[in-house]
Amino acid sequence: MSVEIDVLDEVTPEFVRRIEASLAEGRTEDLRALLVGLSATGQASVLEQVSEGERDKLVGVLKRDLDPEALTELDEEVLEDVLGQLDSKEIAAAARELEADDAANILEDLPEDERREVLAELTADKRAAIESALAYPEDTAGRLMQRSLVKVPDDWAVGQVIDYCREATDLPDDVYDIFVVDRVGRLRGSVPLGRMLRAKRPVSILDIVDPDIPSLPATADQAEVAHVFRDKNLVSCPVVDEEGRLQGVIMVDDVVDVIDEEAEEDLLKMGGVGSDDMHADTVRTARLRAPWLMVNVATALVASLVIGQFEGTIEKIVVLAVLMPIVASMGGNAGIQTVTVTVRALAMGELTAANALRFIAKEAVVGGLNGVLFATLLAFGVIGLFGDWRLGAVIGAAMICNLMAAALAGALIPIGLQKFGIDPAVSSTVFLTMVTDVVGFLAFLGLATVFLL
Amino acid sequence: MSVEIDVLDEVTPEFVRRIEASLAEGRTEDLRALLVGLSATGQASVLEQVSEGERDKLVGVLKRDLDPEALTELDEEVLEDVLGQLDSKEIAAAARELEADDAANILEDLPEDERREVLAELTADKRAAIESALAYPEDTAGRLMQRSLVKVPDDWAVGQVIDYCREATDLPDDVYDIFVVDRVGRLRGSVPLGRMLRAKRPVSILDIVDPDIPSLPATADQAEVAHVFRDKNLVSCPVVDEEGRLQGVIMVDDVVDVIDEEAEEDLLKMGGVGSDDMHADTVRTARLRAPWLMVNVATALVASLVIGQFEGTIEKIVVLAVLMPIVASMGGNAGIQTVTVTVRALAMGELTAANALRFIAKEAVVGGLNGVLFATLLAFGVIGLFGDWRLGAVIGAAMICNLMAAALAGALIPIGLQKFGIDPAVSSTVFLTMVTDVVGFLAFLGLATVFLL
Structure with a gap:
């Protein structure tokens, strides 16, 4: 060992x-x-x-x-x-x-x-x-379940069940629960093996059955299966058809695979990778990743369009071109923080209509607080470097605008996407960086045009 | 039900x-x-x-x-x-x-x-x-395990074990395995309850024991515990001290919590959030997120420094300021794709010293392929818009440079961090965007200075 x-x-x-x-x-x-x-x-x-x-x-x-x-x-x-x-x-x-x-x-x-x-x-x-x-269909309870299980009629006594288990040669070792069904095969409950072992032989199996066990419809999606196992701390869960007839049982080790798979998907989707392409060949990998980059070209062009409106300003004050990526990138990073927390909270069912408003308000205030902090920092930095307090004020104000926008967009985009049935993990970050780029460049160059020219 | x-x-x-x-x-x-x-x-x-x-x-x-x-x-x-x-x-x-x-x-x-x-x-x-x-310590096997379990001496017969189980009143319902220990309490193996139920009473428990079951040291880290459960498809796993004496048993439902926790941590860390702050109060949340933004200020300043070297060029060709964020942001996004796949593969043990070189080479070629694709696209777009084929060539060349750099950095940074014992999920994206910003601005503005002035 x-x-x-x-x-x-x-x-x-x-x-x-x-x-x-x-x-x-x-x-x-x-x-x-x-x-x-x-x-x-x-x-x-x-x-x-x-x-x-x-x-x-x-x-x-x-x-x-x-x-x-x-x-x-x-x-x-x-x-x-x-x-x-x-x-x-x-x-x-x-x-x-x-x-x-x-x-x-x-x-x-x-x-x-x-x-x-x-x-x-x-x-x-x-x-x-x-x-x-x-x-x-793939990824449903019906696909995940195994068919080998011990089921006994509800009019048997414990002794009968034990004898049945002793005589059956094809029972798997990993039996943890005995399932009790009625005459037409409908699930009536389950008895943990340990409890049955300790019951007296003449006792009716119905006397020691757990009637209130969770079960899953065969059509349940695997994400739902994982939710039920998690919420109820299950080791196994029976699967039934529309009439409540026992079809099979899902074991927790298969659910662990599902949980890993879902976690992997969330992580990869947030990173702009559709599916695990570690083992895909090179050309296929490049092809799988290109669509996401394509979307990014589009959003980057929108940002360029915004900058293009201020060519005249930049021509006169070139230092704006040097400083503008700071405002945009800080917004992007703060927004990604909010998006990450929001996507995770949505996936875990912790963020619902009941607390969404409170959550969004909190994120906005967090964005405001960090906005003021980093605005002050950058403003003083810029004033120190360039000796221009008006430039410092402009970058500070733009920073506060963008971190507030980042916080609001970071919370609202995933919540909105989910509402429309779109997976927030996939698309939130594109929309988010588009917002933070546009607001970042617009606020900074716009304020500069008004106050510095 | x-x-x-x-x-x-x-x-x-x-x-x-x-x-x-x-x-x-x-x-x-x-x-x-x-x-x-x-x-x-x-x-x-x-x-x-x-x-x-x-x-x-x-x-x-x-x-x-x-x-x-x-x-x-x-x-x-x-x-x-x-x-x-x-x-x-x-x-x-x-x-x-x-x-x-x-x-x-x-x-x-x-x-x-x-x-x-x-x-x-x-x-x-x-x-x-x-x-x-x-x-x-928190997050170790010793903390995860429960102490209530059924252990029996290795010289008992099946009948004795069954009688013992019947008489013990404090046994939990969720017993799935009987553990067999020697005279000094060292684990000798386990018997699934279902197998014991089917054995004859006079049979020695040692005759039906699984001696080759995995076990975990009480000091094992919870990530390792999750690995073992995953690899072996376990429902429960005994925990032993340094002398191999049985201390307790870890049940899979607790491991599911661990797996969720580790997946959450990875996702949050990649998003620049140290820990789930959904339920932290507002000020604390802002404080928790500020350090990451601080790091980002530093990397953004490095990018600004690079742009600052080309003020003269931008002054003469303002359209460079309009186009430069496209090159940088495409590099950032392509790099994040690679970082995500790399971090996940490292965490799952799929990426090791045995295949690292092949993996890096593949990512570099993927970066090159998509680099050529998007370079062509942008070059023709720019030529179409500005009627300047030299500007198109410069942005195309810069794009290829940056997507190759993004692929290499995206693979090498997490692998390198892991080698030095630093968690790649936390810090990879900062270093990555610093590389793609610097290379993006440097390649684009540098090539422009050489070929367009």
Whole structure:
């Protein structure tokens, strides 16, 4: 038993280099020996760290020694690449070892005809389970749930349930709750295994059932699934159809993956990256990132247009061109702070119609306070450097205007986007920097035109 | 049983408004009726959504009707505020209901003497459990773990274990694994409850134990705990001391909180916000955000310094001042894309010494590709608008320079910071925008000085 396990300890950069060396020198047996000893996560980590060419060779060498669980841990781009190296029989062999929900996620991106070939290799039971998982849209509770669970009729006694569990050979080890259903399969509640163990055999299972357990509709979105697990501190949650009939159960470890995925998406979207392109090839990565830069060209042009209105002023007082980016960039940074807090609060359900006004007012005051602070600082700095108190006053006033605008826009833009059903994480920062650039240049150059010319 | 449970459904903005109205009109009984029906998460959500003054009044009305679990769900700033409204006896009453790890987190931020008063109200057992949790630093495995678990000696048979579980009255419902320890308390492995249920009574518990389970040292950092749970898809993980003796067990629902917290931190840090200040008061929020803006003043001044070197050029060709922010801001945005992907990949352990060079090279080529694309676009735009092909060539060349610099800096800065033990999420964007501003202004104005004057 290891005291400290971490994939980073298992798959060190040194280890990856040994694999790459064995691969380059064609030492197939060494390679297999190195990889077979790894955990599934370890194998996945190796496949993600080598180059695409090496990965293809590696999969060719490993074939069935590849842990099927490793496939479930791979980034989507890498998975596609790995599956491309395996034939239908090999993919089917992996699918056989996996839970239906995991197998469905792997088969999903295969071309229609190859998927059919793989399914044809499986038993009727497994095929049906995978097909019914695939029938639910991606990222729903129906797709996340596993079908293997223990369900018992509501007229059984504890002894019957225990005997049933003892005799069933196909029960998974990771059973934590027994689900109780009525005659038509509707969920009546659940009994934690620990509680059942301590109950007397003749007791009716209904006497010890928790009737008030949360359950999720199969159509629930995965973000909602994560919310429920978080709010209720769940380890597992039953999934039901529209009639309340038990369909499967979602385990928390799958929800952890969802939570990671959603957190990653938020972070990437805020940074102007649509999806994790770490494993996408170079041209595809460039193409994925270009649209965001395109939008930015447009907003930058708007800012230029504003500056263009003041060419005459700049021509006379060139130092304005030197100082104007300070006002704009301070506004941008203060605004991003507000946007970040707002987007996060919206995502976590902490910011609602009930406290939005108070929140916006607070942000405006925060913007005002820091506005005054940095206006004073910059004004004195400018007066010290250029000996021109009017220039100092202009930059100070512009700074206060822009930090107030940044705070208001930083709070209002995400809230407004969310109201219109647009994901605030994606688009808030573009609109925000457009506002802070326009207000920054306009306030500074405009005040300068009025008071300094 | 509800089909769809979500705190947002339970605590609607409308509901919060009803609470605020009852509070304003002093209808204490209505208030209590509204709040007592809520789940712990619901109560926490209400406390977080009302204003500070309302919250204080609300806690005064609720007192012991407050669900102790609600305290564990509160944001730190709100918790401090709520605890301020309760006396030692009331806090002790709540601590009594909570697991020692949760109670420790609540008592931690109390002033030394008040904490002692609260602990004095508790039983010796509870006090010892909380004190031993507090002995571990915040954010470690020792703090996260709960002490209530089922451990049995390694010379017992299954029948003995089952009888022990049946007779023990203080066992929690959420037992999923039985831990097996040797004579001196060292962990030998675990048995999932479901497997034990299916074993025959005379079988030795050692015959069905999993000896190869992961375990965590009590001193492990919470980020490491999250890593292990993620990598191994765990539901629970035992915690041991330096001698391998079983100390407690960490449940996955606590790890979900950790994962949320770490994701939130990353997002906030990237946005230039040190910690979630949604619930901090206005002045404190402004103070928390000022240091980041201060750093930004410094970097903006560096950019101004660069522009200042070209005052003479701008004086002669004012349109340069109009166009220069485009080059700088495109570089900033492209660089943030790279920084975001890099920071995320570093945090997830996907970017290591083994693939860093390949990653940097790919980002540089991506920067080059998009550089050429947007350089062409802007060059033709400028030529079309100003009829000056040399100006178009200068802005195009500057754009390629800056997007390449942005890509390299976007990848190298976070990797370098991490190497020096500095959190790349916090500081990467400042350094990045300094690089893209300096390179952007320098390349554009420098090339203009050489080729257009």
